[in-house]
Amino acid sequence: MRLVAIRLAGLTGRHRFILLSLTAHAALIAVLYYFGAYRIDLARQQQMVRAGAELSKLSGMDKRVRDMQQIKDLLQQSGGEHAWSDTAADQLHFSATSLPRPAAELLAEARQLSTSIAEVETRLRAEELARIEGISLTQALEQLDTPLPAPPQATPADAGTPEQLTAEIARLEQRARTSLAQRQQQLQQRISGVPVRPPESTSGNSGGWHDNAQRIGANGEPANAGRARPGAGRDDDEMAKRIARFINRDLALPKDVSRSYERDGERIFNPGVGRIPPLDAAKVIRGVGRMLGRDGEFANRVYVNSWYLIGPFEGKHGSRLFSNYRYPPEDGVVLDAAYRGKDNRVVQWRYFNADSYPLVPPDFAEDAVYYGYTELMLDREQTLTVWIGADDDAQIWLNDERIWAGGNINKTSFWRDLYDTQNTYAHDFNMSEAKRRVHFKKGRNKLFFKLANGPSRTFFSLVLTK
Structure with a gap:
């Protein structure tokens, strides 16, 4: 053994430079491998983020194009062209699990819809003039001196940069929204009665002619004779409300008024209060899931626990968290997309089935924003109560219409009751600050939330009851 040791020592001495060289080369190879793999992973992440942005x-x-289709349908309905139940505006569009269409195809449809909307708008104006003056539609069109729009020209929809295509679609959609707003104003004027004086009038009546007054048409006969539809006033009022709901679907909801409070010298909350709604726990039959009715949940208090989640994104600090940053998921849910999140990490949509109540997003972070998307299945059309709770702030959309905006309200008592007292709120699925009565459609319904967290813990709760 000693002889072997002596020989090894001699060998090591003679070849120590070779051993050092091998060690250095091995270390170099390891470093190159590590940084090479890192560069490959970084390039892959950058590619994912670019694809997600696109x-x-x-x-x-x-x-925007789907909104234009709804605008067209609403305009047509307001003129009695289609029954309300047949409108595409009442049909849900689910695009979260499929890739969006190419930009050229979207622009081509937007141009066609814009032409159709202009045609409907012109016809509505002519019908209104014909109704007021008691003349034919052809005569009204001649007086307006606005011919019906020509069919769309076969111009290439893919001409221009992606930014130019996006800008043109945005411009066409804004023009459609303006047309819809003008139609709503017209319906409101028809309902309320607007001073109108026919050209033939020389009465000098300073009050003018109200919309429901008798007019003399161009043929000398009373205008509007036999032209009013039964229940037209009621229909106009309902139609104006439908248009208003579409135009104002993201307006913040009113809140209660209470005192504000300060913490660490910074005013965190504005007037408003978050309360825990009362609940008779003895009558609660709890359940979880996303299906209600036949083949679904028979519980009378259903906790929606299955979501696609993404985050965290960078959030604002302090009281600014209640007017947080806007990120791409708010423009459209694309489950295949990836984005740059908080601390420059890559975030993707992940399916999350919460096995406990309430829903706590994975990858916890302070001053952060999270998003969630799911679909509810109902066996029939019905109105349900939505119980909402969040730490710190949440906004919720049902079928693309915002139904809840928490906002900068005083939640001191809410948090104290949840975290600092003995209670059964988690057991009863009632970590809720408010509730809303909301109408759900038969079949699939889309739910989307934005959760903003400031300091410390966070959660989101959405529970449904009859």
């Missing part, structure tokens, strides 16, 4: 841009364009 998908989000297409999703936003697709949403």
Whole structure:
């Protein structure tokens, strides 16, 4: 053994430079491998983020085009062209699990819809003039001196940069919204009665002619004779409300008024209060899931626990968290997309089935924003109560219409009751600050939330009851 040791020592001495060289080369190879793999992973992440941005841009364009289709349907309904139940505006569009259409295809449809909307708008104006003056539609069109729009020209929809295509779709959608707002104003004037004086009038009546007054048409006969539809006033009022709901679907909801409070010298909350709604726990039959009715949950208090979640994104600090940053998921949910999140990490949509109550997003972070998307299945059309709770702030959309905006309200007592007292709120699925009565459609319904967290813990709760 000693002889072997002596020989090894001699060998090591003679070849120590070789051993050092091998060690250095091995270390170099390890370093190159590590940084090479890192560069490959970084390049892959950058590619994912670029693809996610492109998908989000297409999703936003697709949403604008779908809004234009709804605007067209609402305009047609307001003129009695289609029954309300037949409108595409009443049909849900689910695009979260599929890739958006190409930009050229979206622009081509937007141009066609814009032409159709202009045609409907012109016809509505002519019908209104014909109704007021008691003349034919042809005569009204001649007086307006606005011919019906020509069919769309076959111009290439893919001409221009992606930014130019996006800008044109945005411009066409804004023009459609302006047309819808003008139609709503026209319906409101028809309902309320607007001073109108026919050209033939020389009465000098300073009060003018009200919309429901008798007019003399161009043929000398009373205008509007036999022209009013039965229940037209009621229909006009309902139609104006439908248009208003579409135009104002993201307006903040009113809140209660209470005192504000300060913490660490910074005013965190504005007037408003978060309360825990009362609940008779003895009558609660709890359940979880996303299906209500036949083949679904028979519980009378259903905790919605299955979501696609993404985050955290960078959030604002302090009281600013209640007016947080806007990120691509708000423009359109694309489950295949990836984005740059908080601390420059790559975030993707992940399916999350919460096995406990309430829902706590994974990858916890302070001063952060999270998003969630899910679909509810109902066996029939019905109105349900939505119980909402969040730490710190949440906004919720049902079928693309915002139904809840928490906002900068005083939640001191809410948090104290949840965290600092003995209670059964988690057991009863009632970590709720408010509730709303909301109408759900038969079949699939889309739910989307934005959760903003400031300091310390966070959660989101959405529970449904009859």
